[in-house]
Amino acid sequence: MPLPLRAVTALSLLTVLGLGGGPPAAADDGPSAPPDTVTTSPPPSVDPTSPGLKLADGATLAPAKVLDIKSVVEDLGGEERREDTNENVTFALQAEVLFPKDSDKLNPEASARIDAIADEIKKQSATNVRVFGFTDNLGSYAHGLVLSKKRAEAVHDRLAARLGGTVTFEVRGYSEDYPIADNSSEEGRRKNRRVEVSFPRGESSSGTSGTAGG
Numbered sequence: 001m002p003l004p005l006r007a008v009t010a011l012s013l014l015t016v017l018g019l020g021g022g023p024p025a026a027a028d029d030g031p032s033a034p035p036d037t038v039t040t041s042p043p044p045s046v047d048p049t050s051p052g053l054k055l056a057d058g059a060t061l062a063p064a065k066v067l068d069i070k071s072v073v074e075d076l077g078g079e080e081r082r083e084d085t086n087e088n089v090t091f092a093l094q095a096e097v098l099f100p101k102d103s104d105k106l107n108p109e110a111s112a113r114i115d116a117i118a119d120e121i122k123k124q125s126a127t128n129v130r131v132f133g134f135t136d137n138l139g140s141y142a143h144g145l146v147l148s149k150k151r152a153e154a155v156h157d158r159l160a161a162r163l164g165g166t167v168t169f170e171v172r173g174y175s176e177d178y179p180i181a182d183n184s185s186e187e188g189r190r191k192n193r194r195v196e197v198s199f200p201r202g203e204s205s206s207g208t209s210g211t212a213g214g
Helices: 110-123 141-166 186-192
Strands: 005-011 014-016 065-067 070-075 080-084 088-094 128-134 168-173 194-200
Touching: 088 110, 088 186, 110 141, 110 194, 128 141, 141 168, 141 194
Parallel strands: 128 168
Antiparallel strands: 005 070, 014 065, 070 080, 080 088, 088 194, 128 194
């Protein structure tokens, strides 16, 4: 069931062209992301002899660069966040809605949220899914590594039970690395205590209509 939306932001798909060999325009890519989550689409080809392409005498085209379409949707409480690019879909669930404090045992209400994500994985026909756990910067880094990995494994176990043997999983815990908010406030730390589930977007998918939830 789609959740009420609090925020939706998007970047248009851009082909960045420079003149005179200069660097292409920069874009804000947002917070740093865990490894293996970078877009790999090649840039579109540009015909430098096209009669519709106007360049100053002696000018040349810099290499083309494609920026992701990026859409972010949060529910009203900020407990669930969906991020879409033209390559991947990522769900981030705050730890508080999945687990008791400092625990890796799923709450009873967590199942519906995870099952909704499993349904989206099926919809996208994804066969490779990443489940990454994160903590805030309170406590030791080593404790955060263990807790974030165990929480990711708990979400993985529920997804695997729902999806069967058709999906390959990558499960990791990152402790306080890769924050998406400022750890200096409780609101920010709450966002950083999360489990993210990401997977490739299906070729036939269109649009980013709402978050998963129950």
